[in-house]
Amino acid sequence: MQLLHDLLDQSKQLNQAPLQVRLPYHAQQGRYQIIHQALIIANLPAPLHYLNFRSMIGQSKIALLRNQNSLRSRALDTATVLSSVSPHMQGHLNSYSIEQDCSLGQKHFQFADREIISGDFPCFQMQRKDRELSFDLSIRTSTVISYFTKLRLGLADHWSLLCQCEGEITYQGQKFAIQQIGCFEYARSINFAYLPLAFFTYQVINLQNNRQLLLTQIRDRFNRIVQSRLYLRDATAGTSQMFDKNVYFKVHRLYPKIKTPHGQSMYLPREFEWRYEAKDGSCIAVQAQSRGDFKFGLAAGYVGSFKYQIKINQDEETGESGYIEYSDCRALLWQEQDKAEKMRSELMNQVPFACKK
Secondary structure (H helix, E strand, C coil): CHHHHHHHHHHHHHHCCCCCCCCCCCEEEECCCCCEEEEEECCCCCCCCCCEEEEEEEECCCCHCCHHHHCCHHHHHHEEEEECCCCCCCCCCEEEEEHEEEEECEEEEEECCCEEEEEEEEEEEEEECCCEEEEEEEEEEEEEEEEEEHHHHCCCCCCEEEEEEEEEEEECCEEEEEEEEEEEEEEEEECCCCCEEEEEEEEEEEECCCCEEECCCCCCCCEEEEEEEEEECCCCEECCCCCCEEEEEEEECCCCCCCCCCCCCCCEEEEEEEEEEECCCCCEEEEEEEEECCCEEEECEEEEEEEEEEEEECCEEEEEEEEEEEEEEECCCHHHCCHHHHHHHHHHCCCCCCCCC
C-alpha cells in the first residue's frame, strides 16, 4: 500500500524543494468538489491550550473523511466548520448548506454569520462571532511549506504553510491577546468513490526558538502504513525538513472504547510516542500524555491536546499544549490487537502501533 501511494503521490519530491509556484486556493470548482481549510495554533496559554479552525466544504464519500451526522440536503451541499479550544464546549461544530448559508469565493469564505476567512497570500483575516468562542486573527503566511499530499493528474493537493498569527481570542467572555506561530492549511480533491484509508492522526507542537514540529500517520483498513512522517519547520531560518524513514508511532495506553455520534466504535489515545532516528545518529523523540479534552467533529474523528516531552538530538524541552487530531475507522480486530497479532503487525510494517491494555 505504501509503495502504491508513493507512486501516486509527488509530495515527497516537493518537500525537498522550496516553494516555487503559486498554491491552489479556491472554493468548490470544476472537478474539485471537496475543499478543506484550516488554521491550527498550538501552545496557547491555559485554559485554551490550542485553537483550531477546520472547514470541510463538501462531504467526501470516504468514511474516514466524512461526518455522516452533519449532512444537509446533499453531501456536496454540506459544509462543516469545527472550531475549538481545550475547555468544554457545546458549539464547536456547525453544519451549513453551502447554497443557502454560505458565501464562498477565492478571497472570501463566509459560513452563515459565524465564521469568515478573507484575504489572499500572504495576508488573511479569520473571524468567528459566537457567544461561546470568538476570535479575530490576522494571519501572515510564510514560504515555509509542508506538502502532505500531491497526487498525480491533479487528483488531490494538501499543503500546510507555517504562519504568524496575531489578534484576540474570547472564550466565555474572557479575552486572550495572542501572537504565535501556527499552521495555515488547504486541501482540495475530486470526490473519490473509494479509498481504503481507515486511520489518521496529525499532531502539531510549537517548539522553542520559533520552530514547529508536525507529525502524521495514515493507515489503511488492513492496518498497513500509507504514510508516516515528521516535518521540522523553522520560522527564523525559513526552512522545513521532512522525515519519512524510520518514523515510528506507538500508543501505550488508550481510553475506554467510545462510540461516535454516527455509530463508529473507536479508541482514543491516552499516552503515546513518536520516534525517529537517522543513520548518522540524529534523532527526534516525543513522549505525550493526552489531556482528555477530545471533541468530535473532525470528519469521523476527534481533536484535542496533550502534554509532551521532546528530545531533538541533544536538545530537550517540555510543553503543556500540543495539538492532536485522531480518527480510527479500522475494524476493532486492529484496534484491539492481542500480543501475537501485534508482533505479526510489527514484522509486516516495521512500525509498532497500539495494543489495547
